[in-house]
Every structure is written in structure tokens, then in C-alpha cells.
Amino acid sequence: MKDRLNLVRYSGVILGSRVLHLTLKKEWFDLMISEKKKVEYRKPSDWIISRLQKEYDVIKFTNGYGSDKPYFICEYKGFEISNESETIHVEKSKIEVEEGTYMIKLGKIIEKGNVKNTTTQNHPVTVDLIKDTLKDK
Numbered sequence: 078m079k080d081r082l083n084l085v086r087y088s089g090v091i092l093g094s095r096v097l098h099l100t101l102k103k104e105w106f107d108l109m110i111s112e113k114k115k116v117e118y119r120k121p122s123d124w125i126i127s128r129l130q131k132e133y134d135v136i137k138f139t140n141g142y143g144s145d146k147p148y149f150i151c152e153y154k155g156f157e158i159s160n161e162s163e164t165i166h167v168e169k170s171k172i173e174v175e176e177g178t179y180m181i182k183l184g185k186i187i188e189k190g191n192v193k194n195t196t197t198q199n200h201p202v203t204v205d206l207i208k209d210t211l212k213d214k
Contacts, residue, residue, distance in 0.1 A: 094134040097153060099181075104170060106140035110149050110189060114167045117181040118174055121158075125179055129156055135187060147191045152184025 099117065101109065108114035117138075119125045133153040140147045159178040164171060174180075 097133040097136045119179045150188040151186045154182035154184045156181045
């Protein structure tokens, strides 16, 4: 039997947490998993608005679709709506943010999976880590 200190998981998602699932293109996934980009920008749409009306504990980002695709799970720190247009540069990438864009704030990365770099493979998530993540909610 696995160590009781490790949190129970199902398909890489922490059971009992409220998970926002989002898919990313490789460029943005790589910048976010390396923690160089700490905000996900989404244009307003019925789909994103319906998702952000709910409460979440964590966000599961995947690069593509399917259980074998790279993913990471991070703390969900809420969102804001941009009140101005601006251009943001992250590394060599440029993000055009328009007024009304949803800015989803990321916290600490809790888990990484199906990532080619072996130093970023699945990390065990302990009960203490997830309690710390959820206590601020």
C-alpha cells in the first residue's frame, strides 16, 4: 500500500480538489511550466466566463489532448479582467492583451507529468502541501 502521507490521485488530478482544466499551445506551456509566465490570458468568451464563475483550488494545464500529453497542476490564485490594452513580453514571446481579457493567476506548481525532461517528472504531492495550498481559499 502506498504511503498514507501521499494524497490520493486519479489520472493525475488530486481527488477532492476543484480543478480548472485548460489546454495550452506548446509555446505557452513551456513558458508556464518553467515558471517564466505566471498569468494565463484568455479572451472573453461564453466558455471561459462559464468556467471562471466557479470556485477552483488548482488548474491542470495540458499541452494537447489525451492522458499521455504533458501536463502540470498549479495553484489557482483567481483572475482579474484587464482594464486596458497592453503588450507583454515573456522571453522571446509577445502577448497582446486587450481590454476585457481574462487574466488567470497561477500559483506554485504542485505536479508535473508526461514531461520529457526527467528533472520535471511527477512530484509526490503530500497532504501538508495540498493543505497549505487550500488553506488560503
